[in-house]
Amino acid sequence: MAKITFGEAIRQAYEEEMARDRDVFLIGEDVGRWGSLYRSSTGLLEKFGPDQIKDTPISEAAIAGCGVGAAAMGMRPIVEIMYIDFITIAMDQIVNHAAKWRQLSNGKVKLPMVFKTQGGAGRRNSSQHSQCLENWFVYVPGLITVMPSSPYDVKGLLKSAVRDDNPVVFIEHKALYFEKGEVPEEEYLIPLGQAEVKRTGDDVTIIATSWMVSFALEAAERLQEEGISCEVIDPRTLWPLDRKTIIRSVKKTGLCMVVTEASAEGGWSGEASSVVHEHCFADLRRPVKRHCGMRTGIPYGPILERRCIPSVESIAGAAGALLREARGKG
Amino acid sequence: MRQLQQFYREMLLLRYFDQLCRALKMKDIIYSGYHPYEGQEGVAVGFCGALKPEDVLLSTHRPHCHAVAKGCSLESVLTEMMGRRTGCSGGLGGAMQFLAPENQFYCGSVVGSNLGLATGFALAMKQKKLDRICMCIFGDGASNHGTFHEGLNLAAIWKLPVVFVCENNQFAEAMPVQEFVACERISMRARGYGLEEITVDANDVEEARRAANEAIERCRRGKGPVLIEAVTYRIQGHYVGDPEGTYRDRKEVETARNKEPVKRAREKLLQGGVEAAELDSIEQEIEEELEALQEWALKQEFPTLEAAIDHVGIPLENAPEVRGPQSLTL
Numbered sequence: 001m002a003k004i005t006f007g008e009a010i011r012q013a014y015e016e017e018m019a020r021d022r023d024v025f026l027i028g029e030d031v032g033r034w035g036s037l038y039r040s041s042t043g044l045l046e047k048f049g050p051d052q053i054k055d056t057p058i059s060e061a062a063i064a065g066c067g068v069g070a071a072a073m074g075m076r077p078i079v080e081i082m083y084i085d086f087i088t089i090a091m092d093q094i095v096n097h098a099a100k101w102r103q104l105s106n107g108k109v110k111l112p113m114v115f116k117t118q119g120g121a122g123r124r125n126s127s128q129h130s131q132c133l134e135n136w137f138v139y140v141p142g143l144i145t146v147m148p149s150s151p152y153d154v155k156g157l158l159k160s161a162v163r164d165d166n167p168v169v170f171i172e173h174k175a176l177y178f179e180k181g182e183v184p185e186e187e188y189l190i191p192l193g194q195a196e197v198k199r200t201g202d203d204v205t206i207i208a209t210s211w212m213v214s215f216a217l218e219a220a221e222r223l224q225e226e227g228i229s230c231e232v233i234d235p236r237t238l239w240p241l242d243r244k245t246i247i248r249s250v251k252k253t254g255l256c257m258v259v260t261e262a263s264a265e266g267g268w269s270g271e272a273s274s275v276v277h278e279h280c281f282a283d284l285r286r287p288v289k290r291h292c293g294m295r296t297g298i299p300y301g302p303i304l305e306r307r308c309i310p311s312v313e314s315i316a317g318a319a320g321a322l323l324r325e326a327r328g329k330g
Numbered sequence: 331m332r333q334l335q336q337f338y339r340e341m342l343l344l345r346y347f348d349q350l351c352r353a354l355k356m357k358d359i360i361y362s363g364y365h366p367y368e369g370q371e372g373v374a375v376g377f378c379g380a381l382k383p384e385d386v387l388l389s390t391h392r393p394h395c396h397a398v399a400k401g402c403s404l405e406s407v408l409t410e411m412m413g414r415r416t417g418c419s420g421g422l423g424g425a426m427q428f429l430a431p432e433n434q435f436y437c438g439s440v441v442g443s444n445l446g447l448a449t450g451f452a453l454a455m456k457q458k459k460l461d462r463i464c465m466c467i468f469g470d471g472a473s474n475h476g477t478f479h480e481g482l483n484l485a486a487i488w489k490l491p492v493v494f495v496c497e498n499n500q501f502a503e504a505m506p507v508q509e510f511v512a513c514e515r516i517s518m519r520a521r522g523y524g525l526e527e528i529t530v531d532a533n534d535v536e537e538a539r540r541a542a543n544e545a546i547e548r549c550r551r552g553k554g555p556v557l558i559e560a561v562t563y564r565i566q567g568h569y570v571g572d573p574e575g576t577y578r579d580r581k582e583v584e585t586a587r588n589k590e591p592v593k594r595a596r597e598k599l600l601q602g603g604v605e606a607a608e609l610d611s612i613e614q615e616i617e618e619e620l621e622a623l624q625e626w627a628l629k630q631e632f633p634t635l636e637a638a639i640d641h642v643g644i645p646l647e648n649a650p651e652v653r654g655p656q657s658l659t660l
Binding site: 025051056057059060061062063064065066067068069071072073075077089092093096097100101102103104105106107108109142 | 476
């Protein structure tokens with residue numbers, strides 16, 4: 001299998017979907033000439049032309065609204081918001097319109113569209129270009145929220161998002177674009193709403209999202225050397241949440257830790273923890289532990305920003321401590 | 331004269347329809363904030379009435395007369411405002427927000443959003459080479475919203491077929507327009523988008539229709555968007571029972587009553603030789619029609635909770651147990 005970058009996997013998903021269906025189009029700031037900020041649409045303007053690859057002015061509200069209107073007319077827009085931090089400008093169009101129209105029309109208006117953006121720290125961009133805002137979208141009925149963690153997943157999930165008849169908020173991580181992973185030549189889809197067990201283990205379940213999945217996997221590798229066996233679950237779709245996969249795992253391990261880059265307070269990590277407590281309380285040897293980013297604006301520079309979010313070391317340390325607590329308790 | 335008489339009939343229907351709605355609001359049969367339309371009928375009939383059935387109309391939080399003029403049935407609009415299942419949105423939207431896709435009518439209760447949405451409808455029309463246009467009506471207050479700038483600019487640079495109609499009723503809720511717009515006329519802002527400055531006295535329904543036809547024709551010929559300021563006057567409060575004395579003098583309203591479009595059309599018809607008795611009989615017919623409408627509407631059923639949630643939870647084959655134990659379920 002070929003190893004390609006996360007960005008290239010996105011590009012392939014675009015290419016396949018746009019060739020398959022001419023109603024699919026990408027609209028956003030610098031998606032054409034630049035091929036997007038992280039080069040995930042390189043060469044597509046030349047291949048598909050300006051009807052399917054639309055460079056826009058810096059107008060997030062209009063771009064998002066334009067996507068909603070076009071989707072209501074039967075097109076399949078992929079609205080790219082360059083940084084999730086800028087989605088604040090487009091929130092009205094997403095929350096008050098995109099998320100509501102299906103219900104308001106008794107299902108007659110379908111909005112087959114994707115709001116595609118990227119968030120998180122890792123590129124030393126400080127607090128207005130590094131946020132994790134996925135929690136907002138999980139909270140809004142009428143939206144699907146997806147966070148892919150690997151080249152394989154981003155391609156399969158993006159293709160499914162484009163084909164889904166509901167508005168999907170698709171949040172990539174800026175630190176992942178140049179990460180490589182195996183992606184098959186042949187076409188495949190990954191269903192929305194399906195978690196994946198990224199590593200099987202018996203002692204503790206680690207639920208991690210987005211960039212944190214690779215951290216959790218590396219932490220699990222280290223803990224294995226100490227004889228601790230971790231199961232790592234990537235929900236991939238934050239909402240609707242695949243509860244079954246999570247519950248099945250925690251019933252087996254009896255311990256659970258939720259790892260997100262977003263801070264814990266008021267966040268999706270609380271939702272995930274609650275699911276475990278509600279369904280696996282009798283199986284749990286210790287309460288669910290949340291290991292999440294600090295509740296702060298991401299500070300500038302490489303050192304401080306990394307100290308505000310979980311690391312491989314901190315995840316391994318926290319998971320190990322959870323296990324020791326459980327064993328100590330006997 | 332025959333056309334004016336038709337306009338007169340249409341405006342009078344809207345005038346009485348609005349009165350009926352106000353009465354139902356006072357009886358708490360219309361539940362939400364209700365925004366009366368009295369005095370602005372020249373805009374609904376002149377502009378909305380100029381559209382073809384396949385053209386799209388995006389309206390405001392004061393949408394009921396726009397909707398009727400666009401072709402939505404009185405039954406579907408009234409019962410929507412009354413929250414009954416025969417309403418356009420199945421009674422789930424209410425008096426400020428409903429969708430009637432079969433009539434190509436969309437509105438919402440967030441001021442200014444529709445300028446963004448309009449660009450998407452129009453983009454789809456243009457790219458699919460459909461002989462359709464989009465009309466986007468918003469108030470004077472919306473002209474200070476960010477989407478006014480973003481939407482107009484996007485439509486202008488892409489030459490999208492949108493007729494933007496600024497329905498200037500002189501007040502943004504309780505604030506008089508001269509206090510929140512620094513330029514003499516809102517239409518002067520058109521120049522900033524490379525568009526012509528067009529202002530029309532929309533209380534002259536014939537003038538309004540002429541301007542509408544011209545703008546629509548221009549759009550159909552692919553000449554890009556048009557912005558028209560349609561000047562009118564809001565005779566009633568922002569909502570039924572607003573503290574009117576805080577922002578205007580009763581005398582001002584009395585003066586405006588002499589210039590309102592229904593009165594003006596009637597005077598012109600009488601001057602043109604139409605018999606008063608003929609106009610009175612129109613009045614009689616409309617009163618009877620609305621009486622029957624009200625009687626029918628009051629018998630309509632309310633929607634069920636199943637209808638309310640049917641399109642909110644996103645049914646995904648692969649997402650078992652979508653609703654959580656903490657949320658109310660049926």
